[in-house]
Structures are given as C-alpha cells and as structure tokens.
Amino acid sequence: MTTPRLETDLDAITHNTRSLANQLAHRGIGITGVAKATLGSPNVAAAMIRGGVRGMGDSRMENIARLRASTLQSSLTLIRSPMRSQAEWVVREADCSLNTEPRVLDALSAAAVRRRTVHAVVLMVELGDLREGVASEDAVEMASTVAKRPGLRLAGLGTNLACRSGVMPDQNKMDELSSLVEQVETRVGHGLTVVSGGNSANLDWALSTPDTGRINDLRIGESILLGTEPLHRRPLSGLRADAFTLVAEVIELKTKPAQPWGQTAQSAFGDLPWRPRTGSVRQAIIALGRQDADPEGLTPPVGMTVLSASSDHLVLDVGDHELAVGDDVAFGLNYSALLRAMTSPFVRSNDLGTAPHGATVAPKDPLFTKYAA
Ligand SMILES: *Cc1c(COP(=O)(O)O)cnc(C)c1O
Numbered sequence: 049m050t051t052p053r054l055e056t057d058l059d060a061i062t063h064n065t066r067s068l069a070n071q072l073a074h075r076g077i078g079i080t081g082v083a084k085a086t087l088g089s090p091n092v093a094a095a096m097i098r099g100g101v102r103g104m105g106d107s108r109m110e111n112i113a114r115l116r117a118s119t120l121q122s123s124l125t126l127i128r129s130p131m132r133s134q135a136e137w138v139v140r141e142a143d144c145s146l147n148t149e150p151r152v153l154d155a156l157s158a159a160a161v162r163r164r165t166v167h168a169v170v171l172m173v174e175l176g177d178l179r180e181g182v183a184s185e186d187a188v189e190m191a192s193t194v195a196k197r198p199g200l201r202l203a204g205l206g207t208n209l210a211c212r213s214g215v216m217p218d219q220n221k222m223d224e225l226s227s228l229v230e231q232v233e234t235r236v237g238h239g240l241t242v243v244s245g246g247n248s249a250n251l252d253w254a255l256s257t258p259d260t261g262r263i264n265d266l267r268i269g270e271s272i273l274l275g276t277e278p279l280h281r282r283p284l285s286g287l288r289a290d291a292f293t294l295v296a297e298v299i300e301l302k303t304k305p306a307q308p309w310g311q312t313a314q315s316a317f318g319d320l321p322w323r324p325r326t327g328s329v330r331q332a333i334i335a336l337g338r339q340d341a342d343p344e345g346l347t348p349p350v351g352m353t354v355l356s357a358s359s360d361h362l363v364l365d366v367g368d369h370e371l372a373v374g375d376d377v378a379f380g381l382n383y384s385a386l387l388r389a390m391t392s393p394f395v396r397s398n399d400l401g402t403a404p405h406g407a408t409v410a411p412k413d414p415l416f417t418k419y420a421a
Contacts, residue, residue, distance in 0.1 A: 049295075050396050051295055051296050051297045051335065051376060051396075052294060052295065052296040052297075052335070052336050052340050052341075052389070052394065052395045052396070053294075053295050053395065053396040053397070053398060054292060054293070054294050054295075054386075054389050054390065054395050054396070054397045054398065054399075055292070055293045055294075055295060055398050056086070056089075056091070056092065056291065056292055056397065056398060056399040057288075057290065057291050057292075057293075058091060058092065058094075058095040058291075058399075059095075060275075060288040060290060060291035061092055061095035061096060061099065061272060061273065061291050062095045062096070062098045062099040063099070063287075063288055064099070064271070064272045064273075064275055064287045064288055064291070065079070065081065065095070065096045065098070065099025065100060065101060065272050066098075066099040066100055067099075067286050067287055068251070068268060068271060068272060068284075068287070069099060069100035069101065070100070071255055072254060072255070072266065073100075075254060075255070075257075075260050076260055076263075076264055077245075077254055077260060077263060077264055077265065077266055078101075078102040078264060078265055078266075079096075079100070079101045079102065079265070079266060079267075079268050079272075080101065080102065080103050080104065080105040080125060080127075080244065080265055080266070080267045080268070081093065081096035081097070081101035081103070081104050081105070081268065081269075081272065082104075082105050082106065082107075082127065082247070082267050082268060082269030082272075083096065083104065083106065083111070083115075083269065083273075084106045084107045084108060084111060084127075084269060085269055085270070085273055085383060085386050085387050085390060086273070086386075086390055086399070087110075087111060087114070087390055087391065088106050088108065088110070088111025088112065088114045088115050089114075089397075089399050090114065090115055090118035090119075090120055091399045092273075092399065093115055093118070093120055093122065094118075094120060096272060097120065097122055099272075101122075101268075102123075102265075103122055103123035103124070103125060103143075104120075104122045104123070104124055104125070105124070105125040105126070105127040105267050106124070106125075106126065106127060107126070107127050107128035108128070109126065109130075109131075109134055109137050109138065109141065109142075112124050112126055112141050112142050113137070113141050116141045123143045123144065124141065124142050124143055124144075125142060125143065125144040125145065125146070125170075125267075126138055126142040126144070126145040126146065127145075127146050127267055128146070128180075129145075129146060129147055129148055129149060129152065129172070129180055130145050130147065130152055130155075130156065131152075132149075132151060132152050132155045135152070135155035135156050135158070135159040136159045136162075136163075138156060138159070138167070139156055139159040139160045139163055139165060139167045139199075140159075140163065142167070143167075143168055144167070144168035144169070144170060144203055144242075145167065145168075145169060145170070146169075146170045146171075146172050146180070146206055146244075147169050147170070147171060147172065147194070148171070148172050148180050148181055148182050150190075150193070153169065153193075153194060153197055153200065154197070156169070156197075156199070156200060157197035157198055157199045157200050158199070159199070160198075160199025160200060161198050161199040165199070166199060166200070166201050167199060167200055167201070168200075168201050168203040168242075169194050169200050169201065169202055169203060170203050170204050170205065170206045170242055170244055171187065171190055171191050171194060171202070171204075171205050171206070172205075172206050172207060172208065173187045173205055173206070173207045173225060173228060174207075175207045175209060175215075175221045175224060175225065176209070176213075176215045176221065177208065177209045177210060177211065177212050177213045177214075177215040178212055178213055178215075179208055179211055179212040179213075180208060181207060181208065184224060184228060187205065187228050187231075187232065188228065188231045188232050188235050191205070191232040191235065191236060192232075192235050192236055195236045195238075202232075202236060202240070203240065203241055203242045204229070204240040204241055204242030204243050204244065204265075205225060205228055205229050205232060205240060205242075205243055205244075206242070206243070206244035206245070206246075206265075207221070207225050207244070207245065207246060208246055208247060209221065209246050209247075209249060209250070210246070210247065210249035210278065210279060211247065211249075214279075216249070216253075216279060217245065217246050217249055217250040217252075217253045218253060219253070219257060219259070222245055222250075222253060222257070222260070222261055222263055223259075223261055225243065225245060225261070225262070225263065226243070226261030226262035226263065229243050229262045230262070240262075242264070242265055243262045243263050243264050243265060244263075244265040244266065244267060245263035245265065245266055246266060246267070247266065247267050247268065247269065247270075247278075248266075248268050248269060248270040248271035248272075248277060248278050249277070249278050249279050250266050251266070251268070251271055251277050251284070252277060252279060254266060270383050271284055271287070273291055273292065273383075273386065274289060274291065274292070274381075274382065274383060274386070275287035275288050275289040275290075275291070276289065276382075278383070281382070289380070290380065292380075292381050292386055292389075293378045293379065293380065293381075294336070294340075294341055294346065294378070294379045294380075294381055294385070294389050294395070295376050295377070295378050295379075296334045296335055296336035296340075296362070296376070296377060296379070297334065297335050297374065297375070297376055297377075298332045298333070298334060298335075298371060298372070298373050298374065298375050298376075298377060299333050299334070299335045299373065300332065300333040300373065301330075301331075301332045301333075301366070301371060301372065301373050302330075302331060303328050303329065303330045303331070304328060304329055304331050305327075305328055305329075306325060306326055306327050306328060306329050307325070307326070315356070315358070316358045316359070317338065317357065317358055317359075329355070329365050330365065330366050330367065330368075331355065331363055331364065331365055331366065332363070332364045332366045332371060332377070333361050333362070333363055333364075334361070334362040334363075334364060334377055335360070335361075336357075336360075336361075336362045337357060337358055337359045337360035337361055337362060338357055338358065338359050339359050339360065339392060339394055340388070340389060340392045340394050340395050341379075341381065341385045341386075341388050341389040341392070341395070342382075342384040342385040342387075342388045343356075343357030343362055343385075344384070344385075345381055345382035345383070345384040345385030345386075345388075346362075346379040346380070346381060346382075346385050347379055347380035347381070347382075348364055348377065348379055349369070349377065349378065349379075351366075351367045351368070351369055352364050352365065352366050352367060352369060352377070353365040353367075364377070
C-alpha cells in the first residue's frame with residue numbers, strides 16, 4: 049500500500065462520540081460534531097452521527113458542501129464567521145452559521161430572502177479569549193437586530209474559548225453566557241434554542257459542573273477524534289486515542305555517530321530538543337517530512353525516538369527494534385500533526401470520503417431545522 053498514508057479507525061470515532069454524547073446527555077448538552085481536521089470527511093461525519101451527535105459543524109464552506117453532497121442527512125452549521133463574499137453559498141448549503149458582524153448578517157439576510165429560505169444564526173459572544181465574538185455589553189442589542197432581519201432566525205448564542213489565548217471555560221464565563229441568553233429572550237420575546245458553550249476545551253467544565261445553566265450544545269472535534277482534552281492534552285478516560293495512524297516507510301537504516309562532524313551552523317529547521325550526546329545511534333530515515341505532518345506532533349512506536357525532521361526526512365533513533373529498509377513505521381498524531389497530514393497532498397488517506405449508502409441517516413436536528421419562508 050502507498051505511504052505515507054493516514055489510517056482512520058471509524059469505530060474508534062463512533063466509540064468516542066457515543067461515550068461523550070452519553071455523558072453530556074445526562075447534563076442536558078448535545079454535541080455538534082466537528083470533522084474539520086479531516087477535511088469534512090463524510091465517513092468520519094457518519095461515524096460521529098452513529099455515535100449520537102445531533103448535527104455537524106465545520107469551519108470551511110468546502111467541507112460543508114462536501115457533507116451536503118454526501119448521503120448524510122444531518123443539519124450543518126458553519127462554525128467560522130461566514131465570509132461576506134460567500135453569503136450565497138452559506139445560505140444554500142448550511143442550515144445555520146455562527147456570526148458576529150452586521151455587514152455579514154445583512155448579506156446572509158439578502159441571500160436568504162433571494163432563496164426564499166430562512167437561515168439560522170447563532171450570535172457569538174466574546175468572553176475573554178479574544179477571537180470571534182461581540183462584546184457582551186452589545187450582545188442583547190445585536191441579537192435583537194438579528195431577529196429583525198428578514199430571512200434570518202436567531203437560533204441562539206454561543207462562545208468560543210481556549211483556541212486563541214488558552215482562556216479556560218469556567219463557571220463564571222458559562223454563567224455569563226446563560227445570563228445573556230435570558231436577557232436576549234426577554235428582549236426578543238422568544239426562547240433561544242441553541243446555547244453553544246464552546247469546544248472540546250469545555251468538556252472538563254461540562255462534565256464536572258453542578259450547574260450547566262442554559263448551555264445545551266458543545267461543538268466537539270478534537271476530543272472525539274483524538275480522545276484528548278485540549279487544555280492540558282490529557283487522555284480522556286474511556287476514550288480511544290488510536291483513531292488515526294500515520295504510516296510511512298523506512299528508506300535508510302544505518303548506525304551513525306550520535307554527533308555530527310565538521311563546523312556546524314543552523315540546520316534547515318532547527319533541531320528537536322533531544323539528541324544523544326555520545327556513542328552511536330541506530331538511525332532510520334523515514335520518507336516523511338514537514339510537508340506531510342507536524343513532526344513535533346508525531347508519536348513513534350515505544351522504544352523509538354524522533355531525532356529530527358526536515359521537509360522530506362524524519363530521522364528516528366530506532367534502538368533495538370527489528371526493522372529493515374522498506375518496512376512501515378506507524379505513528380500516533382496530535383491535532384496539529386493530524387491537520388497537516390489530512391491537508392497534505394502527499395499523504396494518502398484510507399478514508400475515501402463517501403458515506404456508506406443509507407447507513408447513517410441522522411434525524412434532522414429539531415434545533416436547526418431549516419424551513420421555507
Ligand atoms: C474548531 C472549532 C471547534 C471544535 O474545536 P475542538 O477543539 O476540535 O473541539 C469548535 N468551535 C469553533 C468555532 C471551532 O473553530
């Protein structure tokens with residue numbers, strides 16, 4: 049089989065989804081599955097749907113369109129603020145989008161009216177991580193203007209923490225969002241159906257808090273795909289961390305001195321932190337480089353160590369492993385390595401991306417149901 053290749057264990061993804069969906073359901077929270085690290089793979093989305101997500105979200109319209117064109121029947125939410133230039137596309141393919149900008153809302157409204165449809169909007173609130181979101185002082189006013197735009201329906205409020213600045217979701221911040229929901233409801237005169245508290249970084253809070261308040265949705269990618277929580281990158285108990293494996297081939301295997309010789313200056317990309325000081329190393333060169341995956345995010349088999357990586361070569365200390373030129377070596381991946389491997393044209397994915405026909409039809413999510421105007 050060709051290498052480098054990324055192998056996806058869809059059962060692990062279903063298992064992780066089911067475990068988190070069950071735990072969160074006890075707390076009144078549903079999951080919007082996020083498969084953006086897999087280019088919006090319909091197979092991965094199908095695995096999440098089998099595990100119990102109530103809809104799918106993605107940050108890119110290309111991925112939303114790919115999911116829409118598949119056999120999956122899931123609600124689709126664009127989770128990055130829409131580009132104004134893509135308003136028509138957003139309204140055509142997505143049921144809902146997360147928003148912060150009046151000019152974009154105007155464009156979505158006009159596009160929805162032209163298509164005689166209603167597009168659901170979740171207004172994102174800034175709670176301190178300083179990425180997307182309107183100031184909380186402005187949220188009630190902005191929310192009331194969303195509700196007034198023709199072709200748009202104010203579905204709810206959301207926030208995103210941790211991604212830019214590492215700000216942790218905590219009780220105060222979630223209480224603030226819940227309180228804003230109540231103020232908005234009073235102002236607009238109807239209940240909000242979606243209160244999307246955040247991403248995988250919210251799981252610690254969501255699974256331990258005595259009070260989830262009004263939060264009824266989390267947008268989860270990393271924890272389902274990798275079985276880790278992103279605040280401390282710890283494994284989540286009961287979840288599988290082996291859904292993805294990157295397989296690449298040994299192209300040189302030799303024992304070499306641990307230390308280079310000659311005058312040294314900078315190497316192509318700087319060095320990874322560890323290298324043996326003396327003696328010799330049984331080193332393998334793997335046909336895998338920075339163009340294929342983020343080497344800092346690769347976990348080699350136990351007993352092997354990544355020594356360095358350049359564009360096209362990964363150097364491993366392979367210890368006493370039985371290994372020969374032409375053999376495959378399998379690596380675990382963190383989120384960054386997964387993202388790069390999925391988007392690299394050099395890495396073949398064994399997930400061919402067409403959902404098994406009819407296998408996985410999610411009920412249309414009542415929260416996001418699209419209806420004609
Ligand atoms: C990527 C993303 C998510 C999912 O984040 P994970 O850490 O993978 O769970 C949720 N919300 C937004 C806005 C995102 O961009």
